[in-house]
Amino acid sequence: MDETGTVRRFIRERAKKLSERRDGFEDELLALLPRMRRFATGLTRNLPEADDLCQMTIERALRSRAQWQVGTRLDSWMYRIMRNIWIDEGRASTRKLQTFADPDEGLSVGVHGGQEEHVELMDIDRALVNLPDEQREAVILVMVEGYSYKEAADIVGCPVGTLNSRLVRGRDALMVLLCKAA
Amino acid sequence: MSVSKELIAAYADGELEGETLCKVEAAVAADPELQAQVAAHHRLRAMLGAHFGPVAQEPVPERFLELLRPGPSNNVVDFAAACERTRRPAPRFAWFGPALAASLVMALIGYGVSHRSERDYAGGDVAAALESQLVATQPREAPVRILLSFRDGEGNFCRGFASAAQSGVACRDGRGWKLGKVIGGAKAQASEFRQAGSAETKVLAIIQDMAEGPALDAQGEEAAQRGGWRN
Numbered sequence: 449m450d451e452t453g454t455v456r457r458f459i460r461e462r463a464k465k466l467s468e469r470r471d472g473f474e475d476e477l478l479a480l481l482p483r484m485r486r487f488a489t490g491l492t493r494n495l496p497e498a499d500d501l502c503q504m505t506i507e508r509a510l511r512s513r514a515q516w517q518v519g520t521r522l523d524s525w526m527y528r529i530m531r532n533i534w535i536d537e538g539r540a541s542t543r544k545l546q547t548f549a550d551p552d553e554g555l556s557v558g559v560h561g562g563q564e565e566h567v568e569l570m571d572i573d574r575a576l577v578n579l580p581d582e583q584r585e586a587v588i589l590v591m592v593e594g595y596s597y598k599e600a601a602d603i604v605g606c607p608v609g610t611l612n613s614r615l616v617r618g619r620d621a622l623m624v625l626l627c628k629a630a
Numbered sequence: 631m632s633v634s635k636e637l638i639a640a641y642a643d644g645e646l647e648g649e650t651l652c653k654v655e656a657a658v659a660a661d662p663e664l665q666a667q668v669a670a671h672h673r674l675r676a677m678l679g680a681h682f683g684p685v686a687q688e689p690v691p692e693r694f695l696e697l698l699r700p701g702p703s704n705n706v707v708d709f710a711a712a713c714e715r716t717r718r719p720a721p722r723f724a725w726f727g728p729a730l731a732a733s734l735v736m737a738l739i740g741y742g743v744s745h746r747s748e749r750d751y752a753g754g755d756v757a758a759a760l761e762s763q764l765v766a767t768q769p770r771e772a773p774v775r776i777l778l779s780f781r782d783g784e785g786n787f788c789r790g791f792a793s794a795a796q797s798g799v800a801c802r803d804g805r806g807w808k809l810g811k812v813i814g815g816a817k818a819q820a821s822e823f824r825q826a827g828s829a830e831t832k833v834l835a836i837i838q839d840m841a842e843g844p845a846l847d848a849q850g851e852e853a854a855q856r857g858g859w860r861n
Binding site for chain 1 (some may be wrong): 643645685686691695
C-alpha cells in the first residue's frame with residue numbers, strides 16, 4: 449500500500465475523530481435543527497419567517513460558538529439565542545405579518561388530517577395569535593418543547609415564578625379560547 | 631386541602647415532587663373537578679404537540695445543512711477538503727485550526743516525544759535529504775523522506791522528515807540543519823504501535839505546534855532551496 453496514502457488517511461481519520469471529540473458542536477446542532485424549527489414556528493407562527501429566524505440563529509451560534517461551554521446543554525443555549533434574535537429583530541416583522549395576514553390562514557404546517565382535525569388546528573392558531581408574546585413563549589417552551597419550568601425560565605432569562613405565572617395565564621387563556629371554539 | 635390552579639398545572643406538568651406531590655395527588659384523587667382540570671391540561675398539551683409536531687418531522691432545509699457543513703468559512707477545517715484545495719503533489723498536508731492543532735498535540739503528547747540535545751545537527755543521509763530533496767519531486771522510496779517544509783516563529787526554514795532510523799523536525803541555521811524534536815524511526819514506530827506512519831503523524835503534530843503560517847508549496851520549497859534555505 450502507498451505509505452503516503454496510509455499516513456494521510458490515518459491523519460484524516462485522526463483529525464475527524466479529534467474534531468468530533470472536541471465538542472461535537474456541528475453534529476449536535478444538526479440534530480437540534482428540527483426542534484429549533486418547531487420552536488421558531490411557535491414564536492413566529494409562520495414557517496418562512498421561522499426558517500429565517502432559524503438561519504439567523506445558526507449563523508449567530510456559529511459566530512459565538514466560543515461562548516458555548518462544552519458540557520452544558522446546547523439546546524437551551526440555541527433556544528436562548530433564537531428568542532433573543534426574535535425579540536431584537538423578529539418581532540417587528542412578525543407584527544407586520546400579523547397586520548396583513550388573515551388570522552384564519554395561520555400556520556400552514558401541521559394540517560395533515562381530516563376536516564375535523566383541520567378545524568381544531570386552525571382554532572389553536574387563532575388562540576395562539578391572541579396570546580401575548582411572553583405567555584405564548586412560556587406555553588411553547590413547557591408544553592411543546594417539554595422543558596421544565598426551571599429550564600424554560602433559564603432560556604427566557606426570568607425567575608421561575610415569573611415564568612410560572614406567564615404559563616398559567618397563557619394556558620388559561622388558551623383553554624378558554626379553545627372551549628369557546630369547541 | 632385547597633389546591634390552587636398553579637399547583638394543578640404544575641402537577642399536570644410533572645413539576646411537583648416530595649410532600650407537595652403527595653398532597654396534590656391525594657387531593658386530585660378525591661376530587662373529580664380537579665381530575666377534570668388535570669385532564670384539560672393534558673389535552674391542551676396533546677393538542678399543542680399535535681399542532682407543532684409535524685414541523686419537527688419535516689426535512690430540514692438544505693440551506694441550514696450548508697451552514698453547518700465544515701468548510702473554509704467555519705472554524706473546523708475539514709482535512710480532506712483542505713488537502714484538495716492545495717493543489718500540490720503528495721504528500722500534501724494542510725493545517726488544522728489552532729484549537730484542533732492543540733488538541734492533536736495534546737492527544738499525541740502521551741505517546742512520548744523524546745527531546746535531543748538542542749546542539750545536535752543532522753548528518754549523513756538525513757542532512758543530504760534535508761538540503762536537496764523536494765517534497766514534490768523526491769522518489770517515493772527515498773530512504774529519507776521529507777514530509778513538508780515550513781517556517782518557524784523566527785522565520786527559519788524547517789523541514790519535517792522521516793526515515794527508517796529517525797524521524798523529526800530540523801531547522802536550517804548558519805551551521806546546518808539543527809535537529810529540533812526527534813523521535814524514533816518509522817520502522818520502529820510501526821512495530822511499536824502497529825500503526826503505519828505513526829512517526830510521520832507525530833512529526834506533523836510537532837510541526838503544527840512550531841509552524842508560523844502554512845506549509846511551503848512546491849514553488850516556495852524550490853525557491854527556498856535555491857536560496858540555500860537561508861531566510
